[in-house]
Amino acid sequence: MDKNEVVLEVKNLSIDIPVSQGVLHAVDKVNLHVDRGEILCVVGESGCGKSLTSLAIMGLLPKNAQRSAEMLELKQEDLQKLTERQLSDIRGNRMAMIFQEPMTSLNPSFTIENQLLEPLFRHRGLSKHDARSLVIEMLELVGIKPAEPRLRQYPHQLSGGLRQRVMIAMSLLCNPDLIIADEPTTALDVTIQAQILELMMGLREKFKTGILFITHDMGVVANIADRVAVMYAGQIVEEGPVAEIFDNPAHPYTRGLMSCIPVPGKVDRDSALGTIPGMVPSIVNEFQSCRFAGRWDENYEENFTPCNLTEVSTEKRSFKVNSNKNHLVHFCCDQCLDQSQHTLTEGRWLCRTQ
Amino acid sequence: MIVYTIKRIFVAFLILLVVSGLTFSLSHLSADPALTIAGEQASDEDIEAVRKLYGFDKPVVEQYFNWLSSALQGDLGKSYHYKAPVVEMISGRIGTTMTLGFLAILFALVVSIPLGTIAAMRPNSIIDRFALLLAVFGQALPTFWFALMMIILFGVWLRWLPISGNTSWAHFVMPTIALGYYATPALMRLTRAGMIEVLSSDYIRTAKAKGLLPVSVLFKHALRNAIIPVVALAAVWFGFMLGGSIVIETIFNLKGIGWLSYDALLRSDLPVVQAIVLIFASFYVILTLFADLLNAYLDPRISVR
Numbered sequence: 274m275d276k277n278e279v280v281l282e283v284k285n286l287s288i289d290i291p292v293s294q295g296v297l298h299a300v301d302k303v304n305l306h307v308d309r310g311e312i313l314c315v316v317g318e319s320g321c322g323k324s325l326t327s328l329a330i331m332g333l334l335p336k337n338a339q340r341s342a343e344m345l346e347l348k349q350e351d352l353q354k355l356t357e358r359q360l361s362d363i364r365g366n367r368m369a370m371i372f373q374e375p376m377t378s379l380n381p382s383f384t385i386e387n388q389l390l391e392p393l394f395r396h397r398g399l400s401k402h403d404a405r406s407l408v409i410e411m412l413e414l415v416g417i418k419p420a421e422p423r424l425r426q427y428p429h430q431l432s433g434g435l436r437q438r439v440m441i442a443m444s445l446l447c448n449p450d451l452i453i454a455d456e457p458t459t460a461l462d463v464t465i466q467a468q469i470l471e472l473m474m475g476l477r478e479k480f481k482t483g484i485l486f487i488t489h490d491m492g493v494v495a496n497i498a499d500r501v502a503v504m505y506a507g508q509i510v511e512e513g514p515v516a517e518i519f520d521n522p523a524h525p526y527t528r529g530l531m532s533c534i535p536v537p538g539k540v541d542r543d544s545a546l547g548t549i550p551g552m553v554p555s556i557v558n559e560f561q562s563c564r565f566a567g568r569w570d571e572n573y574e575e576n577f578t579p580c581n582l583t584e585v586s587t588e589k590r591s592f593k594v595n596s597n598k599n600h601l602v603h604f605c606c607d608q609c610l611d612q613s614q615h616t617l618t619e620g621r622w623l624c625r626t627q
Numbered sequence: 628m629i630v631y632t633i634k635r636i637f638v639a640f641l642i643l644l645v646v647s648g649l650t651f652s653l654s655h656l657s658a659d660p661a662l663t664i665a666g667e668q669a670s671d672e673d674i675e676a677v678r679k680l681y682g683f684d685k686p687v688v689e690q691y692f693n694w695l696s697s698a699l700q701g702d703l704g705k706s707y708h709y710k711a712p713v714v715e716m717i718s719g720r721i722g723t724t725m726t727l728g729f730l731a732i733l734f735a736l737v738v739s740i741p742l743g744t745i746a747a748m749r750p751n752s753i754i755d756r757f758a759l760l761l762a763v764f765g766q767a768l769p770t771f772w773f774a775l776m777m778i779i780l781f782g783v784w785l786r787w788l789p790i791s792g793n794t795s796w797a798h799f800v801m802p803t804i805a806l807g808y809y810a811t812p813a814l815m816r817l818t819r820a821g822m823i824e825v826l827s828s829d830y831i832r833t834a835k836a837k838g839l840l841p842v843s844v845l846f847k848h849a850l851r852n853a854i855i856p857v858v859a860l861a862a863v864w865f866g867f868m869l870g871g872s873i874v875i876e877t878i879f880n881l882k883g884i885g886w887l888s889y890d891a892l893l894r895s896d897l898p899v900v901q902a903i904v905l906i907f908a909s910f911y912v913i914l915t916l917f918a919d920l921l922n923a924y925l926d927p928r929i930s931v932r
Binding site for chain 1: 828829830832833834835836837838839840843848851852925926927928
């Protein structure tokens with residue numbers, strides 16, 4: 274694999290949504306990048322802003338949401354400078370998206386063929402014959418065999434798993450540089466989920482597509498991710514290679530998430546699964562205090578595994594974990610920042626006292 | 628789809644049968660036809676003679692089946708007043724009514740669908756408010772009053788349009804608007820509601836994510852789905868346009884079957900009234916059938932349910 278050929282680069286992406294009480298800072302200064310042939314998993318709970326982030330990259334945010342970013346580049350092309358028309362030339366062509374709900378993501382009134390041909394007509398200007406054979410090829414590639422009889426069917430005649438395969442085939446048609454998959458397996462049952470994940474990994478190998486994979490399922494992350502970005506309350510709190518994140522989680526939120534995963538053999542049958550106490554704070558208007566305040570596990574200090582944090586000189590509030598430059602933890606507030614370096618190693622965090 | 632079609636046609640046929648029975652019994656309950664035909668000064672013997680002549684003395688069920696069997700053979704009886712076959716009276720006038728009804732629903736659709744679509748694209752914008760205003764007006768204005776106002780404005784003051792008769796296309800302009808405007812609000816509001824719902828659906832987001840141009844997203848992916856309930860409603864309204872033409876035809880003196888039914892009612896001309904009611908009911912049933920089939924074509928899921 275070509276080393277570090279960056280497909281997607283996002284710097285300081287923020288999304289503000291006006292609500293009745295003020296402005297909701299749904300996504301706050303998010304940085305992420307996806308390399309060629311890499312799967313980056315963005316993981317976080319519902320409402321943490323991961324779907325909004327993906328929609329913002331696609332330029333498909335709801336009208337009332339305001340996007341701002343220092344950098345938003347697809348293969349060195351600034352997406353923010355493009356007009357809506359130019360952006361639509363890229364969507365479905367150089368970057369494609371797979372959505373969470375296969376049941377409702379296809380138009381009920383048109384055949385599979387009709388909907389699959391559209392991106393090819395729009396972006397490639399192929400003849401119907403050529404486009405059709407490419408569609409068949411792609412459907413067979415995603416495991417719909419024989420594909421031909423499926424073409425005349427309508428979405429309601431396909432199962433959820435098949436529809437998601439259709440969606441994946443649709444996203445691949447124009448051989449995009451980047452695929453954004455927004456919880457593509459959440460609505461599917463587990464066996465189908467495993468098939469779809471395997472399929473996506475196979476396709477990543479074959480086409481070297483960069484994949485931004487959004488999920489809330491740590492099991493899925495463990496399966497397919499190369500790198501992981503953990504999102505909490507609109508911010509990325511920790512990012513790193515998948516093995517690092519699972520073995521040495523540094524941020525208390527990541528640690529909390531990890532403790533929630535049942536691992537057969539490791540977790541006793543009778544013991545309760547981990548929880549993260551408290552609630553996600555409301556992030557309406559200016560939010561200065563710590564986003565994780567009040568959410569600490571009572572036994573945090575007892576269970577604490579120390580990790581060594583060293584400051585990243587260029588990025589305020591960001592720290593390397595155990596000197597690994599790819600494994601970073603980010604702090605939300607100044608209080609955390611002031612004490613973080615030694616408090617983390619000592620198993621305390623200033624904000625906890627608030 | 629074929630099974631669905633056959634099922635729907637069968638149901639439509641049953642409905643027509645029930646309607647014919649209801650029509651027949653209702654018009655026979657309303658008055659003693661023999662009395663009306665014979666006239667107020669007629670003696671009892673005369674009335675009895677008339678009763679025999681027209682078969683009113685037979686049991687109602689028998690009368691109904693006689694009427695139904697001849698109706699099925701295309702014979703709807705003779706007008707008591709004009710002494711002409713009802714079928715001829717109607718067939719000579721139905722063209723006018725159909726033309727008016729068709730133009731009116733066409734006018735309503737041409738106004739309401741684009742207006743509803745634009746309103747849905749920018750909810751609560753000035754255009755949306757304007758469309759709402761238009762809709763409220765349309766719903767609030769009585770048709771006859773609106774028709775009379777138009778006659779005064781365009782016929783009497785401005786003298787742009789003829790106000791009576793049906794000899795040229797210009798004669799149809801005002802009746803079409805008067806009749807069609809009445810159907811516009813409902814169709815427009817339904818288009819708007821449908822579009823707003825569809826535009827926020829997942830498959831519209833998919834269509835946008837495919838990079839389709841807004842025109843294609845709006846008119847191919849959205850409108851097709853939003854229009855399904857509108858089609859059903861438009862079919863019902865078309866039936867209503869035909870029936871509702873009674874008032875409009877009378878005002879504009881368009882000699883269609885609406886006008887004829889008004890005339891026949893005044894004269895208690897039973898066979899004519901019966902035939903017209905049956906024909907209007909048939910229109911309704913056939914149009915609803917047509918709407919169902921069109922819907923099944925537009926949304927293939929319908930024929931499965």
